[in-house]
Amino acid sequence: MYKFGVIVFPGSNCDHDSYHVIKHVMGQGCEFVWHEDTNLSRFDCIIIPGGFSYGDYLRTGAIASLSPIMDSVEKFASRGGPVLGTCNGFQILVEAGLLPGVLIRNSSLQFVCRWVNIRVENNKTAFTGNLKGGDVLRIPVAHGEGSYYCTGEALKALEENSQVVFRYCDGEGNVTPESNPNGSIGNIAGICSKAGNVLGMMPHPERCSESVLGGADGKLIFESVISWLGLGKKTKSKA
Amino acid sequence: MKEFKVKVEVRLKPVVLDPQGKSVLSALANLGFEEVHDARVGKLIELRIKDGSAEGVRNRVDEMCRKLLSNPVIEDFVVNIEE
Numbered sequence: 001m002y003k004f005g006v007i008v009f010p011g012s013n014c015d016h017d018s019y020h021v022i023k024h025v026m027g028q029g030c031e032f033v034w035h036e037d038t039n040l041s042r043f044d045c046i047i048i049p050g051g052f053s054y055g056d057y058l059r060t061g062a063i064a065s066l067s068p069i070m071d072s073v074e075k076f077a078s079r080g081g082p083v084l085g086t087c088n089g090f091q092i093l094v095e096a097g098l099l100p101g102v103l104i105r106n107s108s109l110q111f112v113c114r115w116v117n118i119r120v121e122n123n124k125t126a127f128t129g130n131l132k133g134g135d136v137l138r139i140p141v142a143h144g145e146g147s148y149y150c151t152g153e154a155l156k157a158l159e160e161n162s163q164v165v166f167r168y169c170d171g172e173g174n175v176t177p178e179s180n181p182n183g184s185i186g187n188i189a190g191i192c193s194k195a196g197n198v199l200g201m202m203p204h205p206e207r208c209s210e211s212v213l214g215g216a217d218g219k220l221i222f223e224s225v226i227s228w229l230g231l232g233k234k235t236k237s238k239a
Numbered sequence: 240m241k242e243f244k245v246k247v248e249v250r251l252k253p254v255v256l257d258p259q260g261k262s263v264l265s266a267l268a269n270l271g272f273e274e275v276h277d278a279r280v281g282k283l284i285e286l287r288i289k290d291g292s293a294e295g296v297r298n299r300v301d302e303m304c305r306k307l308l309s310n311p312v313i314e315d316f317v318v319n320i321e322e
Contacts (some may be wrong), residue, residue: 059310066307095310102312109258149255149313183256 002229003029005043007073007089009064010035014050014086017206022047025209025220035067040076044229048073050087050204060103060145061091070096082126082225083198087143089178090190090200099191099200100158101150106143107183113142115215116181118166118189118203119173123167125196129231130224136173137142137166137217141181141189146202148191158191164227166190166201242297243288246306246319250281255313282307293320 004022008015022030026192033040040046055066064070070092077083077098085093093099106112119130120135151156151162158164166189170179180187182202190201205218251257260279267275286303290296300318309316 058307062307062310102310103253104313107256107258107260109262151312154312183258 001027001029001043002226003031003042004045004047005031005033005040006047006049007069008032008034008049009051009053009067009092010046010055011055012049012051012088014088014204014206017204018047018049018086021206021209021218021222025219026226028226033069035064035069038068038072040069040072040081043076043081045082045084045225046073046076046178048083048085048089048092049206050089053088053092056145059095061088061093061095064088064092065095065097074088074098077193077198080195080197082228084206084221084225085198085200086206087141087146087202090202091145093198093200098198099193100154100163101148101191103143103145103202104147105145106147106148106181111142111144112146114138114181115140116189116203117169117171117173117179118201119169120165121167121174122162122165122192122196124162125192125199126198126219126228127192127225128165129228131220133174136169136171137203137220138171138208138215139205139217140207141184141203142207143202146182148182148185148188148202150185155185158188159186161194163191163194164188165192165199166203240289240291241322243290243293243319245286245288245296245300247284247286247300247304248281248317248319249284249304249309249314250316251279251313252315256296260268266313 208215210216264278
């Protein structure tokens with residue numbers, strides 16, 4: 001059993017859903033961690049949940065990215081620990097500089113809350129190892145500022161390093177303008193760090209990890225990181 | 240120590256699409272202000288700062304802008320300082 005930490009900021013609102021999935025669906029250890037804490041040494045994986053930290057004031061994720069816990073998250077990530085940021089968690093990770101780029105207002109100016117399809121572009125990350133490249137996941141989004149943007153140069157680097165992990169697509173896996181819910185460049189729905197242990201994504205895997213909720217594709221992401229942690233443990237014990 | 244009034248204008252970079260500005264533009268056109276051909280929306284942040292010199296204020300506010308008030312990926316900032 002692995003120990004997951006779910007970071008809680010003022011205004012987080014997907015923290016309990018994340019906790020529920022880790023603890024009751026995946027059967028792993030899980031604890032909430034208040035954003036003013038700084039010790040993450042007891043955890044195997046860190047989740048930065050969705051919500052509206054600090055009311056989205058100034059820019060989404062900007063103020064949360066300066067919370068005391070974020071230095072510890074950065075250290076945890078730099079040592080290779082897996083970190084997943086969903087929705088507002090993704091916005092916090094880019095503001096903190098753990099992932100490149102930024103998430104800006106949806107091109108429609110509307111809050112988008114619906115099911116979308118995303119295509120797996122990279123299955124070599126800590127969170128996608130149980131998936132195949134080209135797999136299509138059906139998963140909900142709920143955001144007003146989810147349009148991924150970065151400079152042309154940064155985009156080139158993302159593509160070259162295979163850091164684009166998910167793209168919005170249609171049900172058959174075709175990446176089309178119609179399947180892009182927010183105007184993200186390159187239909188980008190999720191990206192990872194160069195090392196592949198930090199993943200940020202706008203869709204909500206924690207909202208679709210039980211079939212009673214209308215879909216369970218999100219569970220594949222949590223299963224993947226549990227498998228990945230298992231591999232790490234094996235490597236460590238051999239060494 | 241003097242008291243300074245500082246205005247920080249934060250704008251989206253010209254290359255970044257501004258859907259909010261586009262929406263304002265079309266609303267203005269609907270009101271009959273058809274002469275407007277571009278609109279972009281930014282932010283104004285007002286600060287009151289005690290410091291010994293305007294130069295000191297400028298250095299500190301530049302640092303604030305880089306660390307928090309603007310995101311260099313998408314935004315530019317201009318600092319105006321008044322004594």
